[in-house]
Amino acid sequence: MAKLEVKNLSMSYDGKNKILEDLSLSIQDGELVSILGPSGCGKTTTLRIIAGLLKQTDGEIIVGEKNISNLPVHKREFGMVFQSYALFPHLSVFNNVAFGLKMRKLDKKQIQEKVENVLSVTGLSDLAKRFPAELSGGQQQRVSLARALVINPQVLLLDEPLSNLDAKLRVEMREEIRRLQQELKMTAIFVTHDQEECFAISDKVAVMNRGRVEQFDTPQAIYQEPKTLFVAKFIGFENFIKVVGYDGEAYLTESNIKLAAQAKENTRYLTIRPRQIKIIETANDSENVVKGRIINRTYLGNSYRYTVKTSLGVLKVDDFEHDVLSRDEDVILELAVKNLLPLEN
Ligand SMILES: Nc1ncnc2c1ncn2[C@@H]1O[C@H](COP(=O)(O)OP(=O)(O)OP(=O)(O)O)[C@@H](O)[C@H]1O
Ligand SMILES: [Mg+2]
Known part of the structure; x- marks a missing residue:
């Protein structure tokens, strides 16, 4: 796991409208940072740039000491969990999780070991042979998390991973994500527009508005001392x-x-x-x-x-x-x- 630095990111999809403007974040090794903001403020865009799925117009991404701004997505070794779980419907739970390892051409024994290990950590061992259609939303979400974890990522990126779950399950799953993140000492970014959710699990929160970070602080500091009108309104x-x-x-x-x-x-x-x-x-x-x-x-x-x-x-x-x-x-x-x-x- 590593320290992640996002420096002065700017992004425009069409060369005219700026979607991100001079956005910076510094995430310490083993920290979970949330990006909190209303729909359309640029959260997913930020995460996709960090993952290497999108190219920034300007700015840098640094992991540890290494500038990875120009590395392609498969060389970044980041785990990503999307809002839609994006599981392969024709593959069993085991094979969904094993997919990334097969792509990396690990041998059969190693794959078996790693997948079994991560299925156990995420509480999925008994469901290994099932197919996605035979799972509940929460279980699918776990598979998606297991799939991101199995490659032992440098950084875990989560884009509203709980938005398809009902209220009770959301609370359970967010606690589980926090537990796993702490247990595995992962550096993680968690995107959400739910204030309570992100306050509950984050070391720090970046409140975003229109492509900028308005405040980057601990949940306690943001709750007790919002800096701007936007942040104060957003947190109630x-x-x-x-x-x-x-x-x-x-x-x-x-x-x-x-x-x-x-x-x-x-x-x-x-x-x-x-x-x-x-x-x-x-x-x-x-x-x-x-x-x-x-x-x-x-x-x-x-x-x-x-x-x-x-x-x-x-x-x-x-x-x-x-x-x-x-x-x-x-x-x-x-x-x-x-x-x-x-x-x-
Ligand atoms: N491929 C694209 N081409 C052009 N504009 C885009 C593209 N993807 C996103 N946008 C625009 O960029 C802005 C930020 O989008 P983004 O998906 O990052 O927002 P978000 O904060 O993740 O919102 P939500 O909470 O709804 O997921 C929006 O105005 C959106 O319309
Ligand atoms: Mg989004």
Whole structure:
């Protein structure tokens, strides 16, 4: 396994539209990095370039110390799992997994050994003689994973491998992929548009938007401190307050209200999670208090979600401490400085 570096990738399919722009990622030996982003942002394109199935317009791929930017796909020794499992329907599980080894002209005994080993690791030993049509989706997915693992790849590339599975199986399989990746100490890239999935299994996450990486960080850092409006929206923040200036102590909002928050360069918005906005009894002198009126209420199970109209705009507030409040009630909200995050555009 090896360290993988993607340096300043650019890609255009037609010479005009840039699909990837100056995209860089650095993946340490044995790390699992996810690429997270909406449909069409360039995730599959990035993965196919890394695998050597597509040629970049610009930029480099480095594995270990070696520049592999111009190596053909079969010389890269990467394992790839596609969204559609792409199994050979006329071959048994054993032969699907053995295929890559036969292509590499290994002798029969070696093939037998390696395939048996990987079938055992992926829990498929009992299904070796079956054909793809006789397997469940989850089992097919395992075969596809086994097929990628059997060549002992330098890097494992997974493109939305769980998207055809139901919710429960997805969770099981993602844990299994993580377990295998850690056990075999593999360097891996996992593409998904599912935030929970990628936070659950990744060492680091690259959040992509329109062919660029907006933030590359640990899941915890991205969750707690998204850097940009796009990242914050993508991971589920809902309250955004536009700011127009900073006076050295507080941000001036569009509605002319001042809000104290951590000072950061290029701040265009402030954001706060609904459960971090507090409903308080009386306005105090503490900073960042705003009055509002409840315009909607929904029940979330362990809290109530209020939609509150304030002079800062409409804010979502989750409350689980107070008695239930009604529509049209007036409330006072506190947006504590420590919970108010500055965002770039
Ligand atoms: N062969 C191609 N020729 C021209 N444009 C393409 C080609 N393949 C992809 N694109 C375009 O490149 C952009 C990125 O596509 P890509 O498949 O990388 O997105 P993605 O992030 O994987 O999306 P999804 O989540 O839907 O799989 C899209 O606008 C897509 O239409
Ligand atoms: Mg894709």
